Amino acid sequence: MPELPDVEGFREVLRSCGTGRRISRVDVRDPGVLRGVTVRRLRKELEGRRLEEPWRHGKWLVAPTDGPRVVWHFGMTGLLLCAAPGDPVADHDRLVLTLDDDRRLHYRDQRKLQGVHLAGSDEAVEHVLGDLGPDALGLPRDTFLERVAGRRGAVKNVLMDQSVLAGLGNLLTDEILWRARVAPGRPARDLDEAELRRIHAAMGRVLRSAVPTARVPPRRTWLTGRRDDRDPVCPRCRGPLRADRTGGRRSMWCPTCQT
DSSP: OOOHHHHHHHHHHHHHHHTTOBEEEEEESOGGGBSSOOHHHHHHHHTTOBBOOOEEETTEEEEEBSSOEEEEEOTTTEEEEEEOTTOOOOTTEEEEEEETTSOEEEEEESSOSSOEEEESSHHHHHHHHOSOOOBSTTOOHHHHHHHHTTOSSBHHHHHHOTTTSBSOOHHHHHHHHHHHTOOTTSBGGGOOHHHHHHHHHHHHHHHHHHGGGTSOOOOTTSGGGTTTSSSOBOTTTOOBOEEEEETTEEEEEOTTTOO
């Protein structure tokens, strides 16, 4: 599932491929990815428009133009790719924007759980984004403590709640909690300030390392790099890792290291 580092990578794809370019053609290959806009209106509103500097909030990507804004969400399987003129169009490329230099932006999504919105103003973008919490990247510690301390539910579920913090998903939260030595099922309201400070510090380290790679990197020194092993062991203590369900999601953690 694309999480904050992945979407930051898509922002860079959009910035490097599209910023300053005009959209010469809009090809909606599957209207099922459109949210609140018709194929006809999307073409009318976007063709001839110039793309401006994109920005991201949590797992959402916003592509302003000199008119409306395109708002993307990548769901479970979405990608944004920059294609050369001769590159083939894949089966799951749902929306293709051809630019004035003949390069193309491909929105690829196998499962179509989210999609593409069109917003006419900054206020309309805010309406699409809804009640998102502050972006997790660079979040000040005091703000983190205010938003997480005392919350009901398991700490992993709180961190993944996009109305609390925007951008964290399953892989990131497991990695952060492993580094902070906190079990994912611990109630957030039972955590003391020292534990919350450790989680915040771990979040910053993980995101600073992951964002330049545009993914949650499966390094062998990371929990992420062990979770798909047949008999996974903790990179830190070499004890066996445990897989549980937390809020319906698979959690990987170390019962020795994480209290």
